[in-house]
Amino acid sequence: MYLFPRQLGITITLSHEQEPLGTAGPLGLAREILEKDAEPFFVLNSDVICSYPFKKMLELHHSHGKEGTIVVTKVEEPSKYGVVVYNPTSGQIDRFVEKPKIFVSNKINAGIYIFSPTVLKRIQVKFMSLEKEVFPFMAQDGQLFAFDLEGFWMDIGQPKDFLRGMALYLSHVRQTSPERLAEGDSFVGNVLVDPSAKIGQGCRIGPSVVIGPNVIIEDGVCLSSSTVLRGARICSHAWVQSSIIGWQSVVGKWVRMESVSVLGEDVIIQDELYVNGARILPHKNITVSSPDPQIIM
């Protein structure tokens, strides 16, 4: 927590809810910091990923001069989410519809907002929902506008969506700062490798792989569509696809892992096993194959 602010030249303050305050209450709790000046503030949900076009968002917010801007994004299945109905020319939001049964719009709330501090008048320090108790009233008052997000967006709350979001993010890196991605005979597609990680001979890494700090990938490993977290080790000749390997975990030799398998912290998969869609809780030592999807506690 102390490294980042110094690296980035910012201050980070933690506001800790003693009891759950929903999606609006926590803003009331942090009122003092947010009302320090009249400048608008961003509100972000952490289980979301996109390109975060903060500059453009701010420009739009200033141009309409009202209380709030919601980032909206187009999705294939809007009925899974809350749909936003807004005027396409002015950008003014008319109303919200939760999980509509018939097609209303394909734009949904992307979970990223800009508010002017005046919005805090609508919020008390108790369990309150922005979506249900604040936004509808702001829309009625004509104070809420939409920012149409370009590029990728993903709700990464589920492991399967996390991996998709990871792939989308890596494509974004390829377009904006390709020098960050790994190059070489062992790499295919978009791969991000921490400088402290070690990769052996004869591997095939990628497409869509992120390798964290101090990770060891031994010889002959085939890895794709996966994230490997700090300190984990993938032993020789293993084949891993669409998986999340937790911190300090060990994937044994010749292991085959696929179908959104997720390993918690410090999980050991013994040599030669087959792990198919298993969700394994931390500190487990797995000695038999798990060929059908299951949760291992």
Added chain:
Amino acid sequence: MDLLKRQSSVFQLNGKLKAVILIGGPHVGTRFRPLSLELPQPLFPIAGSPWLQHHIEAIVKHPDVREILLIGFYNQSQQMSRFVDDMQRKYGIPIRYLQEYAPLGTAGGIYHFRDQILRGNPRAFFVFNSDVCCDFPVWEMAQFHSNVTGGNGYVILGTEANEQQALSYGCIVEEPSTHKVLHYVEKPETFVSNIINAGGYIFSPDIFQHLTRAFTANYENELIHDAARDSIDLHSSVLTPLAGNGDGGKLYVYKMNSGFWTQVKNAGHAIYANRLYLSLFKERHPEYLATNTPGGHEIYGAVRIHPSAQIDSSAVLGPNVYVGAGVVIGAGARVREAIVLDRAVIQEHSCVLHSIVGWDCVLGAWSRIEGYPSDLNPNDPVAKITSESLFNLDGRLNPSITILGQGVSVHSELIVLNTVVLPHKELTSSYKNQIIL
């Protein structure tokens, strides 16, 4: 003992012995498909030797055996004649394949070829079923025949099973002091005995009286269809009636007191038999088994590798693996509890577990070929491998060895789990719990 020595010992006082191996025919080997589609089941390589060779090797342990007769319904073929020639040359004993003109059952062939069996006046002859895996105790059986039956009885080789599993076999009730068979019944519904028929016999020549009687009774029974008239079943026509004939009874049982025994009814059992015969090689033929050499591929347990196979030094093999002629195994491959047949190619980083890889198969890089072992209950020393049906009550394929027929190719990075693949298929996606036609 070489050919010359055996022929000259015709002048010894000890009488001669012969051995008959019943090798069946294509109509009984169907559960061994797809492997038996290319090759008669008795010639399938187990632990790197044709299955029948293991029986022949067990039989020639007794120096009095003068001739081995193979009786079956397989058509004469190049494979068969070449095999017979090889065996004659290797073991220095006359071996002949006698083809039945029709499927004659478990005793019909013996009856039909009785002249061949009795030619040269053997004092007794062995009969063995080929579909078992066992190091037949021929010496002990012959001793027992001489000493206990006075040299003119009939002996069944028995082995112990647990009460539950005995119901799947021929059950033998033994009179403990004389070792006579009091009762014999095939696959009873209720418990009769835990001594089961191990598929081996030694008969005095006058067994043919009983066989003739059975044959004649068959022939005169107008209810039996023409084609089936010549077929005689050993159990019902000979063993069951002979059992329990009071003091005059000549049917005895010799119980094996050591060594492995298993039936081999399907290809999955072949992997189990592979393990048993490989372990036998440790004492019998240690020169067959591979050893770890510095800088070479790693070996665990019993592994037999044909000299023409090429194995990368970073591959890891065993335990319980046979690698056939001309096989190529690539860098970082892992093979365990498996039979890899001639000319197969296993590319780098692949993993082959509890499987049979057929002749000429090609497994792509990082592929995984995996089956489920039919392991026995380790707490039961007499547990036997069961012969389950292919499918369980839910209609799903029972967990079993994975088998790739001849010429199957598996693309890289796929998994083939608990699946039987018929010959010449090209697999471009993963398969689990299926039969691929």
